[in-house]
Amino acid sequence: MRSDTSVALRLSTLYAATFFGIGVSSPFLPVWFRGLGLSPDQIALLVAAPLVVRILASVWTAGLADGRAPAGRILVAANLLVGLGYLAAAPGWAFPVLLLLTASIALAQSPIIPLSDVLAIEAAKSRPRLHYGRIRVWGSLSFTLATxxxxxxxxxxxxxxxxxxxxxxxxxxxxxxxxVADLDRDDAPRPAQPSAGRVRLPGALVLVILSAAMIHSSHSMMNAFGSISFEAAGVSPAGVGGLWAVTVVVEVALFSLMGRVGGGRAPPYGFLCVGGAAAALRWIGMGLEPGPGAIALLQLLHGASFGATHLGTIGAFASLAPAAAKARLQGALVASISLASALATVASGPLYGGFGARAFLAMAPVAVLGLVFALAAWRLAPQPQSAREGGNTSPPS
Structure with missing residues (x-):
């Protein structure tokens, strides 16, 4: 049995390595596409195509971890295939070939985040001294360094x-x-006989998935055209990296202070509400065509628009998701976010092509819809009870 320190170091290293790649792709993959001479519509399709693939792949690949396939070994193979896929794309092929390659990369990439989260959440729940946020924060710091x-x-x-x-x-x-190739076997044991049939989902969890899908998908315009918009505002490539790095400042603080799975007094639905409100404010601000200084301030809202949304979703899953289907439900969450993000990304191409930075305004109502779903989930969720009232229904701290 490994020590808590060893498990934390292994998971922190995994998150750091995984999010380094995301820190490169999020700001600069669209810039590379533009450098190849592709149009805004083609860029939007290249960004959206992987999302469509993940819709089809996430539930199945994540579900492998609810069966017999070790999550850690799936992560080894998936990361290896993604790395080889990007190297194969490096010559900068014609658009149809790039579309096929990006879809193939997405297929391999689909289980990486869900299974990493499953390993970390289960380890944090089975080892009270582990703090999910302080493990996950290394992904955010690595993202910053990469940008x-x-x-x-x-x-x-x-x-x-x-x-x-x-x-x-x-x-x-x-x-x-x-x-972490065998971490799931040692530190996050699954039930001996997981349910093979349908798993009944709490209504609040369904609303949480819808809320997360709306709030995260409202970031689609930023993911596809944020860097291009920054450059249009007069920001250098190094400055673009800096503006993406700024997004992590508040996120790091949030994960470090508030990121204990199942702990603390703040309900996960409150985090989701904060995330939705911050996202709406962020996209309204971006739609006003701000200069570099104002963009930097708006980027700080990422700590709430993404970070609070992520913590709220993780917290709700920790308390509501049935044990026999946690990995499959993580995959369903990714698929839902991917579907909403794919639709928003495809729409982003013509919107940005026609309206420039003002197109960010279209993302604000999407974030507000996520806020509405979060409020509905909060209302529907089981409320904590005192021991005298019949026990504690909130997750243990």
Whole structure:
């Protein structure tokens, strides 16, 4: 049985390695696509296609971990395939080939985040000394470092360095995944006889999934055209990396202070409400075509628009998700977010092409809808009871 410190270090390393690649792709993959001469509509399709693939793949691949396939070993194989896929895309092929490659990469990538979260959540629940937020925060810090390094590299070497950096990043993540290759067996045991039939979902959990899907998908315009919009506002490639790095400042603080799974007094639905409200405010601000200084301030809202939404979702899953289907439900969450994000991303292409930065305004109502779902989930969720009233229905701290 490994020590708590060993488990925390292994999971922290996994998150750091995984999010390094995301820190390269989120700001600079669209910049590379534009450097290849692709149109806004083609860029939107290339960003949306992986989301569509994840809709089909996430539930099945994550569900493997509810069966016999070890989650850690799936992570090794998935990261390896993603790294090789990006290296194969590096020559900058014609649009149809790039579309096929990005879809293939997404297929391999689909189980990475859900299974990483399953391992971390189960380890944190079975080991009270582990703090999920302080493990997950290393992913955020790595994301920050990656955006800064990638911004400098693109400014020095050009956008063609992006797929090479991504290939190297995910091959490194495959090596990091070896550290947790048997962690699910040792530290997050599954029931001996998991249910093979349908699992009844609490209504509040369904609303949480809808809320997370709306709030996260409202980020689609930023994910597809944020960096391009920053450059149009006069920001250099290194500055673009800096603006993405700024997003993590509040996120790191939030994960460090408030990220204990099942602990603390703040209900997860409150986090979701904060995330939805912050996202709506952020997209309204971006739609007003701000300058670089105002963009930096708006980027700070990412800590709430993403970070609070993520913590709220994780907290709700920890308390509401049936034990026999946790990985499948994580996959369902990813599929739901991917579906909503794919639709929003496809719409982002013509919107940005026609309206420029003002197109961000279209994302605000999507975030507000997520806020409405969060409020409904809060109302429907089981309320904590005192021991005298019949026991404690809230997750143990």
């Amino acid at each position: 800064l390094l990638a911004g400098a590299a693109v400014g020095w070497l050009g956008s063609g360095v992006v797929p090479l950096a991504l290939g190297a990043s995910y091959l490194g993540a495959a090596a990091a995944a070896l550290l």
